[in-house]
Amino acid sequence: MSEVLFSINQNGVATILLNRPKALNSLNFDMVDAIGKQLNRWENDSQVKCVIIKGAGERGLCAGGDIKTLYSAQESEENLEKAYAFFTTEYETDLQVANFPKPIIAYLDGIVMGGGVGLTAGADFRIVSERTTWAMPETSIGFFPDVGGAYFLNQAPGHIGRYLALTGTNLKATDILYTKGATHYLSTERAVDFFQQLEEIEFRDEHVKNDIQNLLEKLQETPTHEAKIAPFQQDIDRHFQYNTVEEIIASLKEDSTDFAKETKKILLTKSPVSLKVTLKQIIDGKNQSLADCLATDLILAKNFMKHPDFFEGVRSVIIDKDQKPNYQYDSLESVSTQFVNRFFQE
DSSP, X not given: OOSEEEEEOTTSEEEEEEOOGGGTTOBOHHHHHHHHHHHHHHHTOTTOOEEEEEESSSSEEEOOBOHHHHHGGGTOHHHHHHHHHHHHHHHHHHHHHHHOSSOEEEEEOBEEETHHHHHHTTOSEEEEOTTOEEEOOGGGGTOOOOXXXXXXXXXXXXXXXXXXXXXXXXXXXXXXXXXXXXXXXXXXXXXXHHHHHHTTOOOOGGXXXXXXXXXXXXXXXXXOSOOSSGGGHHHHHHHTTSSSHHHHHHHHHTOOSHHHHHHHHHHTTSOHHHHHHHHHHHHXXXXXXXXXXXXXXXXXXXXXXXXXXXXXXXXXXXXXXXXXXXOSOSSGGGSOHHHHHHXXXX
């Protein structure tokens, strides 16, 4: 069975189905390559009016890139080149989605993390459900929020993008909508109705996007999840306004609230290199295009593949699962600005 399935119905509704449910539909090279090539064909196919991106199974749209495969990059030069090829093609495909001339609808049901966020961030319509858990958790494995993270995280209000990038916090529907990670909410039951009605529309080319928008507005609901980000907007803006991780930590230390204590605790578990590179990435990407952010991501990804913290992070969280990473540097102060800047150089 193919790891990505493509189909078109009689009314021109095309579907991309990520088809690795046992692996939470995590992305590998063959998948992102196939999606990119299919989008190229559909762009010039007059039969195709819009595209849906979904994940097989009920557990998630996509848990991200296939980390175990990337972990093998340390074993040989050949595997390292394969990792480079994956990142290159993945980012090209992410940009294709964002620039696709026909409407794309992404159904962010279940787990949507990392590469799954990046693949769908450029979609015109991003629908979350009561089952959605959305995150960019890369700093937890000694990496950085790639796949255009510096672009779309900066769309969130205030300094929430910095907070999400550095902490990797999981979000549910109410917060995903607030941070602009999604455009609409449909319960899983209502989503069945939406996709059924969508496939029955006889589209006229100039009205496709409006027809989709009208249908969503008719069916959309308000999520019942408690907001966990919006109530702390002022706290996040106060602590994450600084341009160094040391200043952010110092600000959190001066705050006796549970939010500040928990946030500081989370940050201090991360790789100092990962935190510092990520903060610079998010700050630099504030006024950049998605294409520029993805170009920077490719440089960063290749440099992280040469750095031990990524492999140690993956070992501790995914391979051995001991949650006890032994990162190269044990303090923020020991990671110089010059060292961080080198990550941004080819």
